[in-house]
Amino acid sequence: MMSTETHNKRERTCVGCGERAEPHDMVRLVLGPNGEVAVDAAGGAFGRGAHVHAVPECVTKACKFGLARSFKAAVKTTSDQLANEIAAAYMRRAEGLLLAAKRAKTLTVGADETLAALLQHPNATVVIANDAASVVKRTEIASAIAEGRACTWTNKASLGRMLARDEVAVCAVIDVAMAEALRQAVGVASSVRVVDQSPKEDVSKCLEER
Numbered sequence: 001m002m003s004t005e006t007h008n009k010r011e012r013t014c015v016g017c018g019e020r021a022e023p024h025d026m027v028r029l030v031l032g033p034n035g036e037v038a039v040d041a042a043g044g045a046f047g048r049g050a051h052v053h054a055v056p057e058c059v060t061k062a063c064k065f066g067l068a069r070s071f072k073a074a075v076k077t078t079s080d081q082l083a084n085e086i087a088a089a090y091m092r093r094a095e096g097l098l099l100a101a102k103r104a105k106t107l108t109v110g111a112d113e114t115l116a117a118l119l120q121h122p123n124a125t126v127v128i129a130n131d132a133a134s135v136v137k138r139t140e141i142a143s144a145i146a147e148g149r150a151c152t153w154t155n156k157a158s159l160g161r162m163l164a165r166d167e168v169a170v171c172a173v174i175d176v177a178m179a180e181a182l183r184q185a186v187g188v189a190s191s192v193r194v195v196d197q198s199p200k201e202d203v204s205k206c207l208e209e210r
């Protein structure tokens with residue numbers, strides 16, 4: 001068991017807002033040799049690191065002054081660039097986790113397989129393609145969403161491409177630790193970017209409203 005003291009020592013200061021939080025609630029950034037900022041999505045890359053909350057306001061402040069002050073060096077990035085890089089790095093991490101779950105045979109692919117698995121593994125996390133609104137109406141999937149065990153993916157085509165199928169509307173990660181890491185990665189990728197003004201797709205809207 002960790003004592004409260006060691007627990008607090010793990011906290012890191014956000015280079016955007018200046019508040020302290022657990023490192024897993026933040027994104028770790030590493031300064032490259034030429035002043036470029038790299039995103040350490042897996043947490044463990046070498047180099048001088050700085051932490052930032054995965055929200056647009058903190059990323060903007062970090063780019064304006066926080067990163068340069070923390071790294072004591074000029075930083076060559078804009079907030080748009082950095083937000084996009086953070087989102088891309090965490091989506092790559094999410095892909096890696098899904099493929100690892102597939103290799104470990106703790107991933108179900110497609111509506112039939114997923115609905116059957118949810119009956120046996122009620123704590124599984126579902127990944128729903130944004131253009132797969134019909135699947136959201138299924139009771140098992142609706143309860144996964146209601147209980148916060150769901151995340152959305154770009155679309156059926158991209159989920160399918162990654163899993164070597166034509167189109168995939170839904171899949172589920174049965175392994176709880178992998179699923180938690182996946183939800184965290186997808187959460188960072190979606191929270192870091194400025195809210196898109198285009199009309200919301202059905203599924204993400206459904207998740208936001210829960």
Ligand SMILES: [Zn+2]
Nearest residue numbers: 014017053058
């Ligand atoms: Zn912050």
